[in-house]
Amino acid sequence: MIDSTCIENVSCPLGCPRNDNIVLIGRDLLHDLPGEFAVVKCFECGLMRTNPRPSPDSIGFYYPDDYGPYLGTRVQQAKPKQASSIKKLLRPLVKWFFNFNVASLPPLAPGRLLEVGCASGVFLHHMAGQGWQVEGIEFSEKAAQAAAQHGYHVHAGPLETAPKPDEPFDLVVGWMVLEHLHDPIGGLKKLREWTKPGAWLVLSVPNSASLEFRLFKEKWYALQLPNHLHHFTPETLGRVLQAGGWTMEKIHHHRVLSNLIASTGYLLRGKGYAGLGQKLISFPERAGRWSYALYPLAWFLSVFGQTGRMTIWARVNP
Numbered sequence: 001m002i003d004s005t006c007i008e009n010v011s012c013p014l015g016c017p018r019n020d021n022i023v024l025i026g027r028d029l030l031h032d033l034p035g036e037f038a039v040v041k042c043f044e045c046g047l048m049r050t051n052p053r054p055s056p057d058s059i060g061f062y063y064p065d066d067y068g069p070y071l072g073t074r075v076q077q078a079k080p081k082q083a084s085s086i087k088k089l090l091r092p093l094v095k096w097f098f099n100f101n102v103a104s105l106p107p108l109a110p111g112r113l114l115e116v117g118c119a120s121g122v123f124l125h126h127m128a129g130q131g132w133q134v135e136g137i138e139f140s141e142k143a144a145q146a147a148a149q150h151g152y153h154v155h156a157g158p159l160e161t162a163p164k165p166d167e168p169f170d171l172v173v174g175w176m177v178l179e180h181l182h183d184p185i186g187g188l189k190k191l192r193e194w195t196k197p198g199a200w201l202v203l204s205v206p207n208s209a210s211l212e213f214r215l216f217k218e219k220w221y222a223l224q225l226p227n228h229l230h231h232f233t234p235e236t237l238g239r240v241l242q243a244g245g246w247t248m249e250k251i252h253h254h255r256v257l258s259n260l261i262a263s264t265g266y267l268l269r270g271k272g273y274a275g276l277g278q279k280l281i282s283f284p285e286r287a288g289r290w291s292y293a294l295y296p297l298a299w300f301l302s303v304f305g306q307t308g309r310m311t312i313w314a315r316v317n318p
């Protein structure tokens with residue numbers, strides 16, 4: 001159980017004078033754990049943060065072992081699958097066209113890669129297969145162990161306690177991780193020190209400037225209180241990157257609407273439609289072919305930067 005001694009009240013990480021507006025008050029809808037949390041917006045710079053928030057020592061309470069991202073990312077043993085030759089030919093084309101998960105990376109020859117928040121190691125495994133030398137950092141000990149079992153060097157613990165690597169990296173990635181950090185600017189500075197000149201940083205985060213956020217507010221699936229401590233827009237993410245020593249060079253808005261469906265699930269569950277609500281909430285894990293059906297709308301919204309997730313490429317400040 002978490003009590004008031006586990007909660008901390010912090011200022012805007014960009015060093016602005018304290019001047020916040022409350023945007024919403026919400027709670028943990030993913031696991032139904034206790035506590036109410038405010039999202040506030042810094043009047044000076046526009047950056048939104050969860051405040052007050054669980055302290056670094058107590059946040060583990062809100063990461064139970066069944067926390068979704070840990071489960072969904074185990075390395076699957078390759079199963080022999082029979083696919084017709086036409087399917088084999090079409091698959092890469094379909095993947096390229098729909099480009100759902102945007103594992104899109106800068107054009108780089110394989111080198112040294114660090115994944116922050118590598119969970120059970122699926123992406124490390126994928127990149128090792130492409131010739132990269134991979135390392136990971138993972139907050140959950142259980143997930144880190146699962147990744148390490150495949151022979152990868154993984155630091156179990158937060159980014160803050162991770163030791164300096166022996167050699168610098170060419171590429172650092174973090175899929176949906178920056179919003180979880182207590183000190184995102186400190187983390188970004190640390191990553192900058194660990195990289196080679198000209199190295200790339202690729203991050204994905206929820207986009208709080210999206211239509212989804214405006215529609216659903218405290219019921220937005222990607223809000224994930226209190227695990228998400230900062231809630232970025234393209235502008236505020238750019239400022240935080242700059243303060244951490246990085247310059248944003250490219251932004252890609254994902255062409256997916258799974259947050260929209262799951263948020264509708266939260267809304268329906270709150271209105272007493274538990275069965276249907278729950279079905280929609282689990283949509284992101286089971287979207288399958290529905291993602292293709294929703295693609296035209298997702299594509300349209302992404303053109304205007306209105307989908308709920310974005311991936312950015314950044315480089316060390318000149």
Ligand SMILES: [Zn+2]
Nearest residue numbers: 012016042045
């Ligand atoms: Zn601020």
